[in-house]
Amino acid sequence: MRLDKFLAHHLGASRTIVTKELKAKKVTVDGEVIKSGAYQLSPKQIVHYDGYQIEQVTSQRYFMLNKPQGYVCSTDDPDHPTILYFIDEPIPEKLHAAGRLDLDTTGLVLLTDDGKWSHRITSPKHHCEKVYAVTVEQPLGIELIDIFNNGIQLKSEKSLTKPAKLHIIDDFHAELTISEGRYHQVKRMFAAVNNHVVALHRKQIGKVILDIPEGEYRPLTQDEIDSFN
Template identity: 55%
Template sequence: MRLDKFIADNSDYSRAQVKRLMHKELVSVNGEVVKDPGFKVTEQDQVLLDGEPMRSLGSRYLMLHKPKGYVCSTDDPEHASVLLLLDDRERFGLHMAGRLDLDTTGLVLLTDDGQWSHRVTSPKHQCQKRYRVWLDEPLVADAEARFLEGVQLRGERHLTKPAQLERISDTEVLLTISEGKYHQVKRMFAALDNKVVDLHREAVGALELDPDLAEGEYRPLTPEEVASLV
C-alpha cells in the first residue's frame, strides 16, 4: 500500500495533509525518514508519524463493552456512536459487526474486515448470540417450548428461528438466538405479553464478553478469538 494512503486511512489527515507532513520529514518507516508519498509499506513495516507509531497493516478486531446511551451507528444526530468510546486513532475505518439498541448493554464487535463481519451477521451463517434478559412480569410456563418452536412477531410473515431459553428466575432469563431482526429480543417477549426492562448481550458465537472489561472499555481480539467466529 502507498504510504500516504496508509497514513490517511488510519488518521484524521487527508492525503494532501500527509504529503505536507512528509515534506516536513515527520514520517519515518523502519527508522528512516520517507518523503515519497508513493513509498510502499507492508505488514512488517513500522510507520511513525511525528514520532508516534501507527498501527500495523492488516485487519483490526475489537470487543467493546457497550454502555447504555450509545448507538451502534455513525449517522445518528441525537445520540453518541459507540465509536466515540475508542481512542481517536483507533476508530478510523472501523464498523460494527452487529448492533445493539440504545438501551442495551454488552458485547459489540468492531472491525475493518468486511468479510469477517458479514460472516458474523449474515443470517446464512446463523451465528448465535446470547442475551441476559430481565423482564417486567413473571415468564409464562411454556415460554421455553414456544421459543423453541418459533414465535410470530408483529409485522413479520414467518416465525422466528428456534431459540433457546434458560430460565434463571421468573423474571431473568438467558436467551440464545441465531438471527438479528429489528428489536428482536424485545419483540419476542412482547409476543408472550411481557416486556423487557433490561437487556445485556453476553456472547456472540463462542466469543464471550471479557469480564475484565468495564462498560465503555474495549480490547483487541486474539487471533484465536477472531478465528472462532469464522
C-alpha cells in the first residue's frame, strides 16, 4: 500500500497535507525517514509519525467486492490472481472471503478479518440466504420451480439440498435463492436437472445487496455488518 494513502487514512488528513508532512521529515518507516508518498508499505513495517507509532490495523474490517471472472477468493494462489488485487488496504492478506465464489463466477464477495462474523454467514446452521442470477444452456421449464423447492439430489451427496427458490425470468435466465453453500452447488443443481450453467452472478448475501461496479469494493455500513448478528 502507498505510504501517503496509509497516512491519509490513519491521520484523517488530505493527501496534500500528508505530502507536506513527509517532506518535513516527520515520517519514518522502520526508523528510516521516508519523504516519498509513493513508498510501498509492507504489512510488517513500523510507521512513526512525529514520534508516535501508527498501528497498521486498528479494528476489524468489513468490505463488499464485486468480483470479476478469473479471480480466486483465496488470499494466495500460485496459478490465478486473487481478489486481493482489488483491495487497497493495510495488511490485505489478513482478510478472508465469507463465502467464496468459483473462478468464473462473478458478483458479491464479503471480505473481513472477523472470523466469528464470517462464521455466521458461512455456517449451515444460520441458513444465510444467497441470491444468484443464473444463465443456462437449455430452456427452463416451469416444473423446475417445484423441483428446486423440494430439494435436489446432487451427485455424490447423501442428502437433498435444502429448499431453493427459483424465479424464472425467461427461457434461459433465472434468479435462484439458496440457504446453504455446498461445493459448486448452483451449477450442480442445474446439472442434476440436465442443464448447464453458462454464467453465474451473486447479487445478494442475507440483506446485503451488491451495489457497486465490477472490480470495485467498499466498506460495509454498520447496518449491513449488524444484519448478520
